[in-house]
Amino acid sequence: MSINRTVSDYYKDELMRISKVTPLAGSSAFLISTKQKAALVDSGFAFCADKMIENIKAVLGGRPLDSILLTHSHYDHASGSGRCRLAYKDLKVVASEYAAKILSKPSALSVISELNQSAAEQYGAKFSEGDLGDLSVDIIVRDGDTIDLGDVSLRVLEAPGHTKCCISFYIPRNKTLISCESLGASADGYSVAPGFLVSYKSSVNYIERLLELNIENLFVPHFGVLRGEACAEFMKRALKTSEALKDLIVNDYLQGKTVEEIIEHYKDVYYNGNLHSIQPPRAFYMNAEHLVPMVIKEMVLPAN
Ligand SMILES: [Zn+2]
Structure with missing residues (x-):
């Protein structure tokens, strides 16, 4: 497995640091640390979580990781929690109520395990079912809740659209948003x-709501951070791209194309070389379906 062990900071000021700790772009995880606390936003894949934990330790030294804040329950965002629990005994996993429900279902956990297995094969890594460990959620948060990280606090934004369980984390003091995938994802920013x-309309509502926050640092799932004007530009591009995809689907459907034909058309237009690095073909088809x-x-x- 070719992995990237370098830890770098996406953001740093006198009170907080947000670091890149994921060893693979497809495995989503950002580490937020303050003098008092450390939280991982998403825990990525299970099969590369031990490498991620090495990266977390490179940032935190002997300090503990206090929490994992899940944006949603998908396998590329929530599978590493079990491995992190083994490394950090007092760790609490925080997520929406719906994510907690999904992550307690044996059927969902078996899909998560299967998808880790197929992604591990793709990356030439090893994974077996027992490696997942305990992915359960300890603390449920809702829209408007505050998460205290000492010098810095995060506000929870419920943001359904990508899934029903999606939430984002907003840091008012420096207008920073760590977004869930209802915004869309990006390989290159x-x-x-x-x-x-689960809903085109809810995703559009969410992105429109974000535009009003005048975000200055935008964390885009699977990519990293955008700053200044690039944040609003990305959001506007997300709205345009989403609308164009919605139109492609609607037009194809009205022309009598089957769902399978529409998915192939969608794939030809949207699933380019760039995206393969953050979404394996199997995950693309599962999502498109x-x-x-x-x-x-x-x-x-x-x-x-
Ligand atoms: Zn997802």
């Missing part, structure tokens, strides 16, 4: 991979 799996029928149901069928 420019192109947007739309992520609306939700997204395409959802858009037809949400955008076409009510009008008929």
Whole structure:
């Protein structure tokens, strides 16, 4: 497995630091640390979590990781929690109520395990079922809740659209947002991979709500941080790209294409070389099989 062990800071000021700790771009995780506390936003894949923990230790030294804040329950964001629990005994996993429900379901855990296995194969790494460990959620948070990290506090924003369980974390003091994938994801910080799996409309509402916050540091899932004007530009591009994908689906459907044909059209236009690094083909198809029928149901069928 070719992995990146270098730890670097995405953001640093006198009160806080946000560091890159993921060994693989497909495995989403950002480390926020203050003088008093440390929290990992998302825990990435399970099969590379031990490498990630080495990176966390490189930042924190002997200090503990206090919490994992999950943006949602997908396997590329929430699978590393069990390995982290083994390394940090008092660690608390924080997520939305819906994410807690999903992460307690044996059927969901078996899908998570299976997807880790197939991603591990893709990266030439090893993974077996027992490696997942305990992925359960300890603390449930809701829209507007505050998470105390000592000198810095985070506000929870419920942001359904990518999944029902999506939440984002906003740091008012420096207008920093660590976003869930209802914004979309990106491999390069420019192109947007739309992520609306359960609702196009909710995703658009969320992005429009973000634009009003005048974000100065935007953490984009699977990419890293954008600063200044690039934040609003990314959000506007996310809105345009999402609308264009919605239109592609609606037009294809109205022309009589099947869901399978629409998914292939979607893949040809949106799943470019760039995206392979953050989303394996299997995950693309699993997502598209939700997204395409959802858009037809949400955008076409009510009008008929
Ligand atoms: Zn996801």
